[in-house]
Amino acid sequence: MPRTRSRTPAALAADVVCVVVFCAIGRRSHAEGLTVAGVAETAWPFLTGTAVGWLLARAWRRPVALLPTGVVVWVSTVVIGMLLRKLTGQGTATSFIVVASLTTAALLLGWRAIARSFV
Template sequence: MRRGSRAPAALAADVLCVVVFCAIGRRSHAEGLTVAGVAQTAWPFLAGTALGWVLARAWRRPVALLPTGVAVWVATVVVGMVLRKVSGQGTATSFIVVATLTTAALLLGWRAIARSLL
């Protein structure tokens, strides 16, 4: 498989990781698991993921931990938290810590697994 052809699957994996993170968070806080509810929680983080992809030019090396994975992860958390704050959603310190660690495990974890298999 050519490197460029991995980009759509890698982007889909990143989106899936963010949506799973948001769905788990909503479930653990007894919030509804509706499509609209998950979308409301996920959009700030997905915006960050998109920016991370652009900044890292992730389509060039979509499975790379550095710089792609780290850039996507950091942008996901930072932009996600900023957008949550300006849109009136919660940004408690404990949430920032959990979001940072969980998205690291998800966004970097799938890349580590994929790299070991390639």
């Protein structure tokens, strides 16, 4: 139990960094500004989804686990992020949903897979 608790802040930080990196790369690839405000505007729907995923998965119990934690956090990040984007009039084109799903899967599941190899 103590070891899991010590990983929780780092795991949460890794998820937040992954989502912010995804949003920053997306903004850059579409020639949008890389300002803090711009990245925050793009990231907040996905970060909300990440937070909901953490709660649904009770990620603090097994923060580095691919299943169920990583998958629940990833799916929640994408689904809730896209729903919030749609509700606020931001883009949700099918191609964006596919790219966002694949990229966030690589990031949110990828860091966990790498971390698991060191445990």
